[in-house]
Amino acid sequence: MCDQSPNAVTEVIVRMYKLGTGDCFALKFLDEEDSVFTMLIDCGFWSAGRTYAQARKYISDLKAFLGNEVDLLIVTHEHEDHVRGFQAGKKLFTENFTAKRVWMGWTEEDGDPVVEEWKKDYGQKKRALAAAAMHLRKVVGTSAFEKQYKGSRHESQILGMRKGFSDELLRFSELHIGDDPEEFLSFSLDEYVNSLKGMAVVKNEIPKLESIRCRKPGELIDGDTELGLPGIRIYVLGPPMDYAAVKQEHGEEGESYEHNEDLSDFEFYSGAVMKAADDPQADGLATSAAPPFDTAFEDKPRSKIRSGYRKKENAWRTIDHDWLFSGGALALRMNSLTNNLSLALAIEFKESGKVLLFPGDAEFGSWKSWQRLSWTIDDKTVTANDLLNRAVFYKVAHHLSHNGTAKSVGLDQMTNPDLVAMATLDYDVISSGWTSTMPNKALLQQLLEQTKGRTMIMNEEGLYIDPKEKTKPWSERIREFRNKMSLEEKADFEDRLDDADDGLFIEYRVKGF
Template identity: 45%
Template sequence: MPIQNKITRTEIRMYKLGTGDCFGIKFYDKDGLSYKLMIDCGTWKGTKEYLSPYVSDLVSWFGNEVDLLVITHEHKDHVYGFEACEQLFTNGFDAKQVWMAWTENDDDPTIQDWMKRYGQKKKALAKATEKISVFVHDEFNHQAYEHEKYASQIIESRKSFSAKLSDLVDLQFSLDNQVYVGNLKGMKIVKDKIAKGKLVFKNPGDIIRGLKGLPGVNIYVLGPPKSWLSIKKENGGEGESYKHNREIFKSDAFAAAVLNESEDYTEELPFDRKYVIDRNSSAWEKAMRNYKNDGSEWRNIDFDWLQGAGELALRVSSMTNNLSLALAFEFEPSQKVMLFPGDAEFGSWASWHEIDWNSSVPKVENSDHLKKGVVEDLLNRTVFYKVAHHLSHNGTAKRLGLEMMTHSDLVAMATLDYNIISEGWTSTMPNVEIVKELVKKTKGRLLVMNEKGLLADRKTKESLADCVKNGKNALSPKERKEFDENCKNETYYIEYNLQL
C-alpha cells in the first residue's frame, strides 16, 4: 500500500555553538513542513551572551516548538546550551515529546543502584582533581624537583595535566565547590522544566513507526546497550577501531581509595592482599612515620598515585559516551537512512549488531534484513551520518561501522571547532584515519563545523580543508552540483538538504 504524503526531504542544521552537538531537523512532505526534531544543545563552553544568538536563531527557526526533543547523553557538550540559555527554552518554547535513553530513568531501582556506583566514581574523580590542583600549585612540593635538570618542565607538565583533567571533569560533572552533586544543570533543566511529564525512555531494539507527521519513517533505537561490559568498552581490537596510542586501565580500586570506601576491591589491586595494612593498626602508624620522614619528600608517591585520576576520567567519560541514545531514521520507500549515534564508542557500536530484532522487524521476502544483519543493512543504506564524538578515534567503529557505510550518496557532518574546545582534545581530534576514510566514503562531502586549524595528515601537515577539497574530485559533475545546491554555510549554522 503506497505511503500517503511521504517525507520527500529533510533540512538538517548543525548549529555552530562550538565543539558539541546541537542539531535541528525539519521533515517535509509534498504539502510542506511535516515534523520538527531537535537533537541535543551543547558545547564545550560559552557565555550566555555568546551562545544566545545561536540558540535564538534555532528556536526562531522552529517557531518556538518541536515535535520531538532528543537528548543523547549527559555530557556538557550535548546539554550545556539548556543551562546557558535556560530562558530561551523555558519561556515560550515547547517540546511535545522528549526522548532519552533507558539509562536516564531515575525511577528504575536497577538504574538508581547503578547510578549510585557510577556517581561514586564521579565523586572520586572530582576529589582527586581538587587534590591534584592543590598539589601542582604548591610551592613546597616544587622543592622536591629543585635538583632535577628539567625541574621547570616537570612542574609545568603536571600543571598542564591538572588543567586537562579539570577540563574532563567540567565536561561531565555538576560540581558545587568541587563536590559532585548529580545531574549536569542542563540535563536537570530538560528533565524538570522542558519535558514536564512528556519524557519517554527508549531501549535498544525499539522500532518507532507511524509517528504523526512522519509517515513512512521508521526510527531504530540502536543504543545504549543493556550490557554493562559493552558500556565500559571504549576500543575494539585490530581492525575494529581506529588507531590511538592510549590504553584505559581498570580504575575501580583508585576510586575506592580516593573516597576511603570500605568495599573490597581485592581483585582490582596490583598486589597480593597480604601486603595491605590496616589503617588503624600500629604497623600503619610506623609505615607512615617512615614515609613522612623529613628529608625524604622526594620518595613520596602521592602525586604518582593521583595520576590514576587520568585513567579514571577517561574511563568515566567513555562510559558516558557509550550511554548515548543512538538512532537510525529509515525512510520509505527510498530506503535511505540517517544515522545519529550521539557520541557512541566501540562498545555501543558493537552491541547494535547483537540486538535481537526478530520480534520487531517485518519478515519481507528477499529482504536484505534477512540476508545480513539488520544494522549492517541500515549502515549500508546510510546517506547521512552525524559523526560520533567529534571525529575522535573511538567515536566511529571501523569494521562494524564506517566500513559498512557503502552508499554512494553518503554525506557526513562533524561537530569539531578548535576555537571552542578543550586544549587536551586537539591532539586527538580529528583522528586522521577517520578523516581520510570519511573523505573517501563521502567523496569529499564531509561538513565540519569549523575546518580552521584542523589537519587531515599530521605528518605532511595537509589541512582538513584541502583534503576535503581534493576528495570532491571523485564526484561527478551532477553529484557536485547537487551537493553544492543542497548546502548552506551561514553565520550560526551549516545546513544540508537531504533529498529523499
C-alpha cells in the same frame, strides 16, 4: 498533525549549529516545501572559548527555526558538550517553548532498580572524579609539590606537564558534572541524579506534552502511527542493555587496541581521593578508603624509614602525590562509559530505505552491540548492517576521535554512494587535550573517501594533517576530494549545502528518495 494523513516526507533539513565542539542538531522534515515534523538532537558545547551569552544567539536562531516548539527532543547522553545549551539558554527553552515529546536512553529511566543501582555507583565515581580534579589542582600549586622536582633537568616542563594534566582532569570532570565542581560536591550523593544542569532543565523545566520516553535498543518507532511523521521509521540501536558492551570502549585487534577496565577498579582510588580532598561524603565510602592492611602493622612514629623518606635531599624521590594522577585513567573510563550510554538512532525513509544515522557519541562497545539487533518488517529481516549500508547521512560520533566510529562494524559498512557526514569539531571551542586525538587522521581520511569529500566539519580552521608542522590543512584535502566528484554530483551537493562562513549553522538538505 497525527490526525492528518499527509504524503510521505520527501526531504530532511539537517542543521548543525556551530556552538562549538559539541552537538546541536535541528532537523526539519519536509513534504515538498512544507514542514511536517521537527526534531532537536542535543544542545551542548564546550565552555572553553564560548560564553553563555554567545550561545544564546545560536539558540535564539534555533528556536525561531523550530517555530517555538519541537515535535521531538532527543538528549543522547549526559555530557556537557551535549546538554550545556539547555542551561545556557534555559529561558529560551522554558518560556514560550514546548517539546511535544522527549526521548532519552534507557539509562535515564528513573525508578528502575537496575538503573538506580548503576547510577549510584556511577554517581560516586563522578564525585570521585570531581574530588580528584579539585584536589590535584590544589596540590600541583603547592610548594611541597614543586619541591620534588627542584633541580631536576627540565624542571619547568615537568611541572608544566603536571599542571596541564590537572587542568585537563578538571575539564574532564567538568564534562561530567558541569563547571562548578565545588557546588557539585556540596550535594549529597543521593542528589546526584540530575548533576548536569542542562539535563535537569530538560527533565524538569522544559514544557512537554508527554512524559519522557526512555528508549531501549531493538525498539522500532513507526513515524506514521506513533509520531505523526509520515513515511519515516526510527530504529533504536543503542545504548546497549548489558554493561559488558557499555564498558567496551574500543575495538578488538585490527579495530583499535586499547584498554578495557571496569569502574570497580577505581573503588579504592575513589574512596581515598575523596578522603584526601576532604569530601564530606567520604565517610560513606570508608571501606574503600581504608588502608589495605591491619594498622597494627604501621611503623613506629619515629622510625628510620620515615625520617629517611622525609629528608630534604630525598625530596626528589618522594611519591606523596603521584597516585593522584590515576584520576586521568578514571576520567577516560567515565568518559567512555557515558559515551556508550548514548541513545543511538537510525532514521529511515520507508519508501527509499535511505537512513540518517545519529549515534550520539557511541563508542565501539555500542556499535558492536548493534550487530546483534534485527527487526522484521513486512516479513523481511532488517539488521544494523542493512541500516549502515543504506546510510546517506552520518552524524560522526565523538567529534572525529579514533574511538567514536567503529571500523569493521561501523564505517566499513557505510557503503552507500550518496553518503554525507557532519562532524561537530571546532578547535576554537574545545578542551586542549582533545585536540591531540581529534580529528583522527585515518578516520577522517576514510570518511572523505567514502563521502567523496562531503564531510562537513563544524570548523575546519586549525585542523592540519600534520599538526606539528601545520603545512597541510585538512580543508585543502577536503576540497581535493570534492573536486573529484562528477560535475553533476558536485552541483547537487553545493545546492543542498548552506555553509556561510559567518553563519550560525551548517545546513544540508537530505533527499528522501
